[in-house]
Amino acid sequence: MLNELLAFQPQIVSALEKGVTDNTLPRALLFTGPEYSCRMSTALALAKELSLSTAQDTLIPSNTLIISSRDHKRRIRAVLERLKEQDGEDLRRQLGESVGIMLSQYHTALADAATPTVKKLFDAAGTTQDTLEDVLALPIQDKKLPSRLKALEKNLAILDTAPSSSRILTIAQCREIQSWCRLTALDRQPKIAIIENIEAATEGAKNSLLKLLETPPENAWFILISSQPGRILPTILSRVRHYQFSPLPAMTVQQILATRYALSSASQDSDVLRAAASLKAFFLFYGEKPENRQKLTELRMDAEAFLSGIIVGPPLESSAISMLAAKIEDNDMVQFFFESLIQHLKDKSSGISLSGAQALLLCIISL
Numbered sequence: 001m002l003n004e005l006l007a008f009q010p011q012i013v014s015a016l017e018k019g020v021t022d023n024t025l026p027r028a029l030l031f032t033g034p035e036y037s038c039r040m041s042t043a044l045a046l047a048k049e050l051s052l053s054t055a056q057d058t059l060i061p062s063n064t065l066i067i068s069s070r071d072h073k074r075r076i077r078a079v080l081e082r083l084k085e086q087d088g089e090d091l092r093r094q095l096g097e098s099v100g101i102m103l104s105q106y107h108t109a110l111a112d113a114a115t116p117t118v119k120k121l122f123d124a125a126g127t128t129q130d131t132l133e134d135v136l137a138l139p140i141q142d143k144k145l146p147s148r149l150k151a152l153e154k155n156l157a158i159l160d161t162a163p164s165s166s167r168i169l170t171i172a173q174c175r176e177i178q179s180w181c182r183l184t185a186l187d188r189q190p191k192i193a194i195i196e197n198i199e200a201a202t203e204g205a206k207n208s209l210l211k212l213l214e215t216p217p218e219n220a221w222f223i224l225i226s227s228q229p230g231r232i233l234p235t236i237l238s239r240v241r242h243y244q245f246s247p248l249p250a251m252t253v254q255q256i257l258a259t260r261y262a263l264s265s266a267s268q269d270s271d272v273l274r275a276a277a278s279l280k281a282f283f284l285f286y287g288e289k290p291e292n293r294q295k296l297t298e299l300r301m302d303a304e305a306f307l308s309g310i311i312v313g314p315p316l317e318s319s320a321i322s323m324l325a326a327k328i329e330d331n332d333m334v335q336f337f338f339e340s341l342i343q344h345l346k347d348k349s350s351g352i353s354l355s356g357a358q359a360l361l362l363c364i365i366s367l
Contacts, residue, residue, distance in 0.1 A: 001049050002016060002042070004045065007252070008248060016042070016049075020046070020049050026240070027222065028222045029222070029224065029241050029243060030198075030223075030224045030242045031223065031225045032226050036248065036278065040068070043225060047194065048061060050192055051063055060096075060103075064193075065104060065110070066105070066193075067104075067195045067196065068105070069196065072101065073160050073287075076156060077288075081287075082261050084149065087140055091262055092135070094260055094261065095132070099132050102159065103128060103132075105162075106159075109177065113172035117166075121158065124155060128152070128158075134148055135152055168205075169195055173205070174212060181212075182217050191221070192223065194223045194225065195209075195224050195225065198224045198225065199226050209222075210235055210239070214239065248279075263282070280335065284335055284339070299328060300336075303340035303341040306324065
């Protein structure tokens with residue numbers, strides 16, 4: 001659980017473990033920091049510690065509710081693609097976590113707060129949960145895995161139709177969360193609410209959450225996750241314990257890719273991912289269908305050529321830049337291009353003398 005993350009965020013994990021052991025953990029916590037710094041993984045591990053969960057390790061406890069606006073489709077597809085190539089316990093665990101986070105949007109406690117469109121998806125979410133458990137229960141390398149994964153993908157496709165607005169905290173959800181937390185007085189089971197990208201919530205939802213944090217129900221914890229704490233109400237910030245997560249070093253990222261996603265230096269696409277050297281690049285790359293990954297390979301080469309034109313010269317002609325812009329007009333392609341560009345910049349920046357204009361341009365790119 002928490003101790004498994006000690007190598008990634010040692011100071012934060014140690015503080016959280018001490019709080020759990022000493023029973024001094026605050027009821028409201030705020031995890032801030034860059035994307036892919038293990039904030040959600042830490043929140044889930046903490047939830048299991050607080051729950052004293054005996055459930056299957058790959059599943060999220062039923063007393064944990066998550067609201068997240070992340071790109072579930074791409075993250076899940078990336079794990080599914082890796083599982084199709086190489087089955088293993090760690091990949092099964094990542095599948096359980098990534099799908100479980102998405103399914104938590106359909107927690108029974110949130111049913112009454114859902115719009116009519118989203119309410120129709122709750123039954124599909126239940127079917128998806130059953131299919132996920134079937135996949136996780138299979139022995140490693142079982143011959144039934146491909147057909148079960150195909151069934152899971154079919155169920156997930158139905159849930160992909162949910163509007164993006166359904167993944168942002170609303171006033172109605174805050175009210176339902178409050179009612180759900182009060183159930184601890186009856187069943188004595190702790191309740192943990194994890195709200196990712198809290199800064200994206202509506203103003204009304206933020207104010208409603210503030211009231212909830214002022215007098216949190218007994219035996220209930222709230223874990224807020226944000227990349228932009230400056231957008232959070234100061235009154236909310238004053239009621240949470242703040243934990244600032246540091247960016248993961250490149251070697252740690254490689255370790256995660258190797259251990260959690262079975263992606264080693266011998267992997268077929270390792271050169272592409274090593275060029276970007278980030279978890280975001282991994283999800284962008286494997287979140288694409290296999291037939292589209294060649295485009296990302298080409299983009300990595302385009303990023304290197306673009307940067308070389310700035311540093312060494314000659315710069316790309318306007319026609320070449322126009323063609324490049326057309327190639328990366330898709331938002332996801334833009335992300336991968338800049339991830340590759342930044343990594344190339346890091347690789348080439350040492351020992352190079354740049355003019356003021358070059359340095360300024362590279363600073364803008366790195367932002």
